[in-house]
Amino acid sequence: MDVVLEADQLGKRYGKTWALRDCSLRLPAGRIAALVGPNGAGKSTLLHLAVGLLRPDAGAVRVFGGSPYNNTESLADIGFVAQDTPLFRDFTAAELVTAGEKLNRRWDGALARNRLAQLGVPPDKPVGKLSGGQRAQVALALALAKRPRLLLLDEPVASLDPLARREFLQSLMGSVADAGTTVLLSSHLLADLERVCDYLIVLNAARVQLVGTVDEIVAGHRQLIGPRHDGGPLGGVAAVVRASHTDRQSTLLVRTDGPITDPSWTVREVSLEDLILAYLADGDTTASHTEWGVPA
Amino acid sequence: MIWLAWRQHRKQLLFTLLGFVLLAAVMIPIGVAMRSTFADLGLPACVRDLARADVAPATVEACEAGFRRFTNRYGALNLVAVLLVMLPMLVGLFWGAPLVAREVEQGTHRFAWTQGISRRRWVLVKFGLAGAVVLTAAVGYGLGMSWWVDPLTRAAHEGRLGYIVFDLQGIVPIGYTLFAVALGIFAGTLWRRMLPAMAITLVGYVGVRAAVAVLARPHYQPARTLTFPVTGTGEPIGDRGNWILSSGVRNPDGQMVVSDTRMQCPPGALGPTGRGCGAELGVEPGAYNWQLYQPAGRFWLFQGIEAGIFVLLALVLVYVAVRAIRRIA
Numbered sequence: 001m002d003v004v005l006e007a008d009q010l011g012k013r014y015g016k017t018w019a020l021r022d023c024s025l026r027l028p029a030g031r032i033a034a035l036v037g038p039n040g041a042g043k044s045t046l047l048h049l050a051v052g053l054l055r056p057d058a059g060a061v062r063v064f065g066g067s068p069y070n071n072t073e074s075l076a077d078i079g080f081v082a083q084d085t086p087l088f089r090d091f092t093a094a095e096l097v098t099a100g101e102k103l104n105r106r107w108d109g110a111l112a113r114n115r116l117a118q119l120g121v122p123p124d125k126p127v128g129k130l131s132g133g134q135r136a137q138v139a140l141a142l143a144l145a146k147r148p149r150l151l152l153l154d155e156p157v158a159s160l161d162p163l164a165r166r167e168f169l170q171s172l173m174g175s176v177a178d179a180g181t182t183v184l185l186s187s188h189l190l191a192d193l194e195r196v197c198d199y200l201i202v203l204n205a206a207r208v209q210l211v212g213t214v215d216e217i218v219a220g221h222r223q224l225i226g227p228r229h230d231g232g233p234l235g236g237v238a239a240v241v242r243a244s245h246t247d248r249q250s251t252l253l254v255r256t257d258g259p260i261t262d263p264s265w266t267v268r269e270v271s272l273e274d275l276i277l278a279y280l281a282d283g284d285t286t287a288s289h290t291e292w293g294v295p296a
Numbered sequence: 297m298i299w300l301a302w303r304q305h306r307k308q309l310l311f312t313l314l315g316f317v318l319l320a321a322v323m324i325p326i327g328v329a330m331r332s333t334f335a336d337l338g339l340p341a342c343v344r345d346l347a348r349a350d351v352a353p354a355t356v357e358a359c360e361a362g363f364r365r366f367t368n369r370y371g372a373l374n375l376v377a378v379l380l381v382m383l384p385m386l387v388g389l390f391w392g393a394p395l396v397a398r399e400v401e402q403g404t405h406r407f408a409w410t411q412g413i414s415r416r417r418w419v420l421v422k423f424g425l426a427g428a429v430v431l432t433a434a435v436g437y438g439l440g441m442s443w444w445v446d447p448l449t450r451a452a453h454e455g456r457l458g459y460i461v462f463d464l465q466g467i468v469p470i471g472y473t474l475f476a477v478a479l480g481i482f483a484g485t486l487w488r489r490m491l492p493a494m495a496i497t498l499v500g501y502v503g504v505r506a507a508v509a510v511l512a513r514p515h516y517q518p519a520r521t522l523t524f525p526v527t528g529t530g531e532p533i534g535d536r537g538n539w540i541l542s543s544g545v546r547n548p549d550g551q552m553v554v555s556d557t558r559m560q561c562p563p564g565a566l567g568p569t570g571r572g573c574g575a576e577l578g579v580e581p582g583a584y585n586w587q588l589y590q591p592a593g594r595f596w597l598f599q600g601i602e603a604g605i606f607v608l609l610a611l612v613l614v615y616v617a618v619r620a621i622r623r624i625a
């Protein structure tokens with residue numbers, strides 16, 4: 001299986017704070033991958049490292065086998081849409097397509113124009129005056145016109161209303177399905193990703209919490225409900241991700257490594273959303289409590 | 297990339313050109329009027345005569361009167377000249393500060409740097425184009441100002457080396473403009489916000505310019521001294537256009553009696569109290585006027601040194617900015 005994006009002990013530091021740390025992952029070719037995490041988890045940092053805007057402070061990141069930093073060769077194969085879809089606001093959409101043509105060796109201007117015509121984006125209006133949804137579509141069209149093998153999208157739908165969000169993701173899926181483009185798409189909106197993504201990377205507090213295909217991840221986790229549990233080992237459970245207790249009953253979200261045979265537990269499947277939330281809720285807030293001077 | 301830079305900055309270029317045309321439309325008629333008055337008063341001949349060593353005292357007197365008339369009419373334009381000194385700073389504010397800061401503030405650098413071209417090329421074209429534009433503007437400004445301010449400087453006793461007029465003409469405006477733009481780029485790259493970058497450019501430009509002009513410029517070359525006796529007639533010959541750094545009256549023992557002035561008494565003249573000339577101030581017989589000055593002939597040398605300093609500063613600032621751009625994401 002071809003690996004498009006590979007991170008090995010990757011780290012990036014801003015001053016003393018690590019924005020991303022010990023990040024190791026491999027993104028196989030042809031996947032639509034979701035990069036999930038709360039704000040400040042390091043999603044943008046990871047994407048910026050992948051597209052070569054940032055240089056790693058630790059470890060390495062490789063795209064198509066090469067380091068992307070300051071590397072126009074790998075850049076030609078990457079389509080990137082940054083957060084808030086920044087475009088030259090006084091340019092018209094048509095001028096932006098021309099700009100792309102001037103800045104790229106491989107450029108499919110016809111693809112961009114066709115897309116934008118189909119979506120009803122006016123070609124002669126400054127993009128700063130377009131709606132957020134249209135602007136995102138322009139940015140996506142520009143990224144696709146590079147005919148990239150890897151498409152990196154940083155929170156492309158965060159600022160869109162639900163309708164525009166759905167349209168954007170639909171048009172994205174429509175265009176990458178045929179070309180076999182690998183997509184890595186960051187978001188904190190879980191419901192949208194569940195529909196379109198088949199691969200998942202969960203980041204929280206600068207670290208990777210979970211990586212894998214959606215099917216494997218869902219299959220590998222179970223919710224257990226049973227008598228109050230004191231934390232001892234359970235048969236078939238690799239790790240307890242999250243536990244909540246009442247006086248007599250415990251609800252556990254666990255990662256499994258075999259069948260759960262203990263009859264005292266009721267075993268349920270978990271939805272992807274619950275699962276991600278369980279991983280994200282696992283943040284460390286001790287430092288924050290100390291800083292605020294309140295008891296944890 | 298050149299197309300992109302042109303498309304991004306063409307409006308700015310248009311406004312810059314428009315500003316220049318407006319400025320020229322105002323300044324050229326004034327300059328023409330000033331020159332014709334200068335000629336009508338017979339002052340070009342005076343400039344020639346006063347430079348000679350054997351000039352007759354009557355001619356000096358007539359010429360000084362002519363210069364006074366000219367200065368009385370056009371002296372107020374020195375205020376305009378003060379405003380014009382600020383022009384290079386404006387170029388720095390509006391061309392330098394936004395060049396990188398605006399891109400980073402709007403996030404468009406993430407678009408530009410993730411297309412097929414390297415950051416190095418982006419920097420080269422963008423800085424190169426902005427540099428070419430401001431260089432052309434600065435050369436035009438320097439030449440135009442040299443022409444415009446010429447009658448004013450010739451009429452003024454301190455000549456072209458004096459503050460403000462020195463800064464307006466010749467090649468120093470090129471140095472100043474490049475420095476202002478480089479400072480803007482530097483501030484915009486390090487602070488990455490347009491408003492702080494503009495503020496830093498403004499403060500930095502005024503600060504560095506003032507510091508160099510006041511602290512460094514008088515010492516580009518060892519200053520010369522000129523002495524002439526208090527008792528005597530006529531001004532010292534041939535000191536028109538010299539830049540006088542400090543002056544005063546000294547007693548024969550070398551002690552400064554009155555500073556920042558010069559004194560001339562006809563032989564045998566007495567002060568109001570009937571004692572010797574200037575005796576009330578402590579001036580003893582045999583006292584002499586003393587001047588520390590830079591001779592007028594050093595104008596181009598000083599222009600070269602000052603322009604060199606600012607071009608060098610500009611290069612350092614641009615170098616630091618280019619290094620810093622590598623760390624922006």
